[in-house]
Amino acid sequence: MSENDKPVIDEYSGVETTGHDWDGIQELNNPLPRWWLWSFYVCILWAVVYWVFMPSWPLVQDYTRGFLGYSQRAVVAEELKSLTEARADLGKQLLASEPEKIVQDKGLLEFAYAAGKTAFADNCAGCHGSGAGGAKGYPNLNDDDWLWGGSLNAIETSIRFGIGATHEETHFSEMPAFGVDEMLSKDEISTLVTYLQILSGQQANGTENLEPAKTLFADNCASCHGDDAAGDREQGAPNLRDAIWLFGKDKKAIFETVHAGRKGMMPAWDGRLDPVTIRALAVYIHTRGGGE
Amino acid sequence: MVNETSPPEIQLFESRRKVFPQKIDGTFRRLKWLVMIMTLGVYYTLPWLRWDRGPNAPDQAVLLDLEAKRFYFFFIELWPNEIYFVTGLMIAGAISLFLVNALFGRVWCGYACPQTVWTDLFVHIERLVEGDRNQQIRNDRGVWSVKKLTKKAIKHSAWILVAVLTGGAWVFYFADAPTLFWCLVTGQAPFLAYVWVGLLTCSTYLLGGIAREQVCTYMCPWPRIQAAMTDEDALNVTYRYDRGEPRGAHKKGTSWDDRGDCIDCNLCVSVCPMGIDIRNGTQLECIHCALCIDACSSIMDKIGRPTGLIGYDTEANIERRINKEQTGWRPLRPRVLVYAAVLAVVFIAMGSAYFGRKSLDLAVQRDRNPNFVVLSDGSVRNGYTIKVSNKTLEDQHYFLTLEGLSGYGFSEVGSQDNDVEAIHLVVAGNKLLATRVYVAAPQSSVNAHSKPISFVLTERWGGPKYRVNDFFKGPNE
Numbered sequence: 001m002s003e004n005d006k007p008v009i010d011e012y013s014g015v016e017t018t019g020h021d022w023d024g025i026q027e028l029n030n031p032l033p034r035w036w037l038w039s040f041y042v043c044i045l046w047a048v049v050y051w052v053f054m055p056s057w058p059l060v061q062d063y064t065r066g067f068l069g070y071s072q073r074a075v076v077a078e079e080l081k082s083l084t085e086a087r088a089d090l091g092k093q094l095l096a097s098e099p100e101k102i103v104q105d106k107g108l109l110e111f112a113y114a115a116g117k118t119a120f121a122d123n124c125a126g127c128h129g130s131g132a133g134g135a136k137g138y139p140n141l142n143d144d145d146w147l148w149g150g151s152l153n154a155i156e157t158s159i160r161f162g163i164g165a166t167h168e169e170t171h172f173s174e175m176p177a178f179g180v181d182e183m184l185s186k187d188e189i190s191t192l193v194t195y196l197q198i199l200s201g202q203q204a205n206g207t208e209n210l211e212p213a214k215t216l217f218a219d220n221c222a223s224c225h226g227d228d229a230a231g232d233r234e235q236g237a238p239n240l241r242d243a244i245w246l247f248g249k250d251k252k253a254i255f256e257t258v259h260a261g262r263k264g265m266m267p268a269w270d271g272r273l274d275p276v277t278i279r280a281l282a283v284y285i286h287t288r289g290g291g292e
Numbered sequence: 293m294v295n296e297t298s299p300p301e302i303q304l305f306e307s308r309r310k311v312f313p314q315k316i317d318g319t320f321r322r323l324k325w326l327v328m329i330m331t332l333g334v335y336y337t338l339p340w341l342r343w344d345r346g347p348n349a350p351d352q353a354v355l356l357d358l359e360a361k362r363f364y365f366f367f368i369e370l371w372p373n374e375i376y377f378v379t380g381l382m383i384a385g386a387i388s389l390f391l392v393n394a395l396f397g398r399v400w401c402g403y404a405c406p407q408t409v410w411t412d413l414f415v416h417i418e419r420l421v422e423g424d425r426n427q428q429i430r431n432d433r434g435v436w437s438v439k440k441l442t443k444k445a446i447k448h449s450a451w452i453l454v455a456v457l458t459g460g461a462w463v464f465y466f467a468d469a470p471t472l473f474w475c476l477v478t479g480q481a482p483f484l485a486y487v488w489v490g491l492l493t494c495s496t497y498l499l500g501g502i503a504r505e506q507v508c509t510y511m512c513p514w515p516r517i518q519a520a521m522t523d524e525d526a527l528n529v530t531y532r533y534d535r536g537e538p539r540g541a542h543k544k545g546t547s548w549d550d551r552g553d554c555i556d557c558n559l560c561v562s563v564c565p566m567g568i569d570i571r572n573g574t575q576l577e578c579i580h581c582a583l584c585i586d587a588c589s590s591i592m593d594k595i596g597r598p599t600g601l602i603g604y605d606t607e608a609n610i611e612r613r614i615n616k617e618q619t620g621w622r623p624l625r626p627r628v629l630v631y632a633a634v635l636a637v638v639f640i641a642m643g644s645a646y647f648g649r650k651s652l653d654l655a656v657q658r659d660r661n662p663n664f665v666v667l668s669d670g671s672v673r674n675g676y677t678i679k680v681s682n683k684t685l686e687d688q689h690y691f692l693t694l695e696g697l698s699g700y701g702f703s704e705v706g707s708q709d710n711d712v713e714a715i716h717l718v719v720a721g722n723k724l725l726a727t728r729v730y731v732a733a734p735q736s737s738v739n740a741h742s743k744p745i746s747f748v749l750t751e752r753w754g755g756p757k758y759r760v761n762d763f764f765k766g767p768n769e
Contacts, residue, residue, distance in 0.1 A: 102707055131661025135513045142665040143675075201670070242668035286703045289675060291664065 013095050087111075091276035094283075099152035101193035102283055103291075109283065116284025119277045123269070124291045132288055137247055137264070142288045145244040147173075147236045148262070156282035161235065162268030170268055171234030173224075175195075179259030184220065186259075192216055199229055202249060236264075310432065311505055311567035313415055314425035314559070318586025327403045328412060336457075339464035339468050345369075348685045356466050362722065368646065369722075371683065373653070379559055380642040384635060391631035395606070395623055397528035401514065401579040407507050410458070410500035414451055415565060421447040425562055451501040452493070456479045459492030481654035505566045508579055515553035521682060522574070524607035525622050529559075531571045531602050534613045539571075542595065560584035560602060570602060652688075653681035654749045656760045664765045672766045673732040680749065682719040689752040690717045692729070696745040697764055698737045703730045717749075731764065732755045 008017045010028055017026045032040075050056060054066040090111045094102065102108050122129060123230050127138045134140035144150065148158045161169040178184040184192070195213035197203040218227065224237040231239035238246065246264075247257050269278055285291070341353035343366055350357065355364040363370040370377055392399055401408060422428045422443050431440055464472055475481035476489070499507050508515060522528065527732050531554075554571070561569050563583045568575060570584045582604070589599040591763035609619040615769050659675035667673055682688045692715040694700050701711030705728040719725040737743075749758040 104708075106706065109706055129662070131659070133662030133665075140662070140665065142662060142675075143667050145668040239668065243666055243670035244668050287728070289673060289703070289705075290667075 003228045052099050087115075089278075094279050095275055099286075102152070103287070109287070112280040112283035113287060115277065115280035116282075119281050120284055123273065124281070128268075132285065137262075139246055139264075140244075142290055143244060144290040144292070145239065145242060146290070146292070147233065147238055147246075148233075149284075150290055152282055152286050152291065155285050155291070156278060158266070159278050159281055160268065160270040163264055163266040165266065165268040167270060169266035171236055173264065175257065175262040177259065177261030178220065180261065184216070184258070188216055189255055189258045192221070192258060193251050196229075196240055196254055197251065200243065200245075200249065201241075282292065297478065308506065309567060311565065312425045312428045312432075313565040313567075313583070314562040315419055316559075316563040316583055316587045316588075316590065318583075318589060320582035322587050324412065324581065324583075325402060330411050331406075331409050332402060332413070336461050336564060339469040342541050343367075343373055346721070348687075348723070350468060352468055354465060355468075358466060369683070369685075371653075371681065374649070377642060377646065379423065380638060380645075384638045384642070387631055387635045387638060390521060391512070391628065391635060393521055394523070394625070394628045394631060397526050398514075398518055398578075398580040401508065401518075402529075402581040404706065405579075407499060407512070410454075410496060411504050411565065413454060414504075417450045418447055421450065422655070425692060429594040433659060448501070451497055455496035455500070456489070458496040459489040462492045463488050477667070487606055505577070508566065509577050512549045521574055521626070523625075524611070525625055526573050527604045527606055527621065528605075529570065529578065529582050529585060529602065530574065530605040530610070532600070532605060532610060532613075533571070533573075534610050536571070536601050537567040542593075548597070553592070553601050555591070556596065557591055559587040563587040574607075649683075650758070651683045652690075652749070652751075652758055653679075654747065654758045654760050654763050655679040655681075656747050658762055658765075664767065666767060667732065669735045671732050672738050672764075673730050675728060675730050676747075676762070676766050677726060677728050678717075678747070679726045680719050681724045682721060686719040687718060687720050690719065691715070691750045691752065692717055693748045693750065694731060695748055695759075697731070697733050697743065700731050700737070703732070705729070710718055733764065735766070738764065741768040 004147045008019055008026070010017050010026065013028060015028045015030055018029045020027055049167070051064070052066065053068045054070055055063055056066065057064040079107040090108070093108060094112055097105070097108065102112060120128075120132065124132070127136070128134050128141055132141040134142075139145075139147065146154065146280055147165070158171060161167045161171065163173070176183065179186065181187055191213045194203070194208070195210060195217060198205050198210070217229070221229070221240075224232060224235050225240055226232050226237070231237045238244075243249075245253070246263055247253055269281075273281070296621075311586050322461050339352065342351050342567065343353035343364075344351050349362070349369070350364065352364065355362075361372045363372075370549065389400055418428070422431055424545065431443065434440055438682075456668070460476065466488075467485070470483060476485060503510060503511075533552075533673065535552060535553035537552040539552050539556045542548070542551070542555045560571065561567075561584075563586070564570070565581060565583065566577045566579060568577045570578065585602050585604070588602040591600055592599045606621060609621070612619050655678075657677045657679075659677070663674075665673045665675075665685045680690065692702070694702070700713075702713065702715050703710040704715050707715070711732065715729060717725060717727070742765050745762055745764045749760075
């Protein structure tokens with residue numbers, strides 16, 4: 001305020017000033033716009049009402065809950081519950097349908113595909129890749145080569161019980177380490193590798209004598225991979241005549257496989273995922289292009 | 293800080309002066325009534341008009357179906373990806389505004405703008421309840437009595453009723469009108485419908501009842517643009533000062549020599565819904581509603597002078613009359629011709645684009661994760677999502693084939709036929725079909741890492757072929 005505490009009136013506008021003077025510049029003490037002031041009061045009032053009805057003040061252990069008992073957490077839980085309920089019918093239909101029916105029913109297929117896609121990204125993509133393209137040791141689920149069968153039922157079984165997992169009904173297969181365990185010599189393994197390369201069409205059959213290799217194969221490999229090397233899905237033994245090699249198809253990779261052995265592992269999802277999700281995952285993988 | 297000069301007279305802020313427009317009858321008032329009946333009539337009845345489109349589309353003549361993502365306007369039907377037609381419509385609207393402005397000034401503002409039409413309606417309601425200008429002023433300045441309170445209450449209730457009906461009619465453009473009407477009445481309409489009715493009710497009440505002329509003066513950009521675009525040959529509502537000045541009161545029976553025709557009765561000011569004096573010349577606030585023309589003409593008739601002291605005239609004519617030259621109106625000016633030409637181009641472009649548009653859209657999206665899949669026999673497979681939009685209202689049959697890839701085989705997800713040469717697609721009328729297909733080809737035909745291919749969609753009866761180019765990817769060997 002000015003020295004004598006009297007309000008200073010600005011001569012031009014007739015408005016009281018704040019009494020402050022900065023090098024001759026004074027500030028008018030205009031009142032706040034009425035609409036603004038009233039909005040401000042209404043906001044204060046609103047805040048008080050809000051404290052009473054809504055959760056607002058933090059306490060040491062708890063917080064004031066408000067008379068309406070509102071909670072965002074409860075709202076989300078409620079919404080999730082109603083979502084599950086809304087999907088329950090489709091889920092039941094999915095579980096009750098024959099595999100062929102699911103693929104033919106556009107609506108059911110769409111539901112299963114969408115649900116499966118999400119579940120895949122959450123649970124499977126870590127190993128199999130977000131596009132299910134796989135990697136060395138992790139099968140590509142888009143192709144038509146299946147260790148344990150590519151029908152909807154077979155895929156579902158693999159997901160439920162896993163491979164080499166802790167579940168009682170899990171698939172189990174193991175490629176012995178022929179070199180490490182000294183069942184075959186390095187030369188014998190090399191002979192076998194060349195034979196496999198010829199079998200899978202990677203190398204032309206020259207003038208080599210394949211008889212020793214054939215004998216070696218019949219003695220050591222045929223019991224799992226079959227006499228014709230076409231694999232055995234009962235045992236999860238891969239087809240060795242095709243173009244797909246889970247652990248690599250060049251000579252070095254195949255040598256390593258025979259020498260040190262291989263053992264695939266996939267967790268069992270039965271009990272970890274609900275049956276509808278597992279069925280949806282099976283459908284999703286089946287429709288990735290390789291389903292049988 | 294005392295300065296010797298006297299305080300300036302210009303106020304930096306001017307609080308609103310309430311406008312109480314006086315009732316006036318005349319040619320232009322009747323024209324405004326007619327325009328109001330027509331525009332409000334169109335607004336309220338349009339959603340109720342039916343237009344039979346067959347079983348695959350709604351039968352509402354004008355419908356913005358946001359849920360199904362289709363826009364219907366009589367025989368025109370737009371899909372969301374054709375929204376650029378709306379851009380064309382907006383350009384046409386702007387150019388039309390320019391063209392009309394170059395010829396007749398702000399006729400849009402004065403007669404047809406929703407702000408003008410609804411304000412006019414609200415002003416009329418106000419007069420019915422509170423009486424004409426003088427009664428309104430008296431009522432407004434008077435103390436708060438039961439009578440005043442009752443009048444104000446009735447007026448605002450009537451305004452809100454109109455506002456609710458306005459907002460209520462708006463939502464009918466976005467859903468089947470009879471169904472929505474019933475839902476709104478029985479309280480079963482979607483929450484969003486009530487929100488929109490509420491919003492439009494508020495905006496109508498605020499803009500038409502409370503804000504009124506301030507919307508045109510402060511909120512609307514057109515007055516500023518218009519001021520820059522008008523010229524001396526545009527027909528504007530004009531006070532012919534060459535004839536009116538010098539103004540002043542006139543005693544009956546005295547001579548009209550050496551004085552203007554304006555008797556300074558102020559009726560032109562009283563009737564003005566914008567609260568301005570047209571005698572100050574064309575100004576930003578003037579919406580050119582022409583009510584001052586009616587007012588002045590009624591006075592000129594009474595005092596026996598020729599009407600038209602205020603009338604539609606051009607700046608150029610006033611100059612000519614002062615210089616004793618021949619007056620006239622020149623509608624065919626370069627700017628008018630340019631606007632007309634641009635407008636014609638826009639309409640022709642839009643018309644030919646609409647009527648020449650394909651009734652079919654084919655979109656292909658290749659799977660990128662994984663890019664390709666090698667199958668057990670060594671062949672390569674790519675996945676594609678195919679989307680076919682059938683813009684006709686009848687079901688259509690198409691064949692999808694592939695060009696540029698020898699020995700390919702198609703497999704559609706959900707179909708039993710694998711490795712086929714062509715896929716038969718049935719797309720329901722007015723619908724989009726999305727399907728996933730796999731294309732497999734022997735390694736030998738994928739000699740490059742990336743091979744250009746074309747998806748070809750053929751209408752069943754040897755119709756035209758639609759082609760979309762894409763790629764087929766293989767291992768980089």
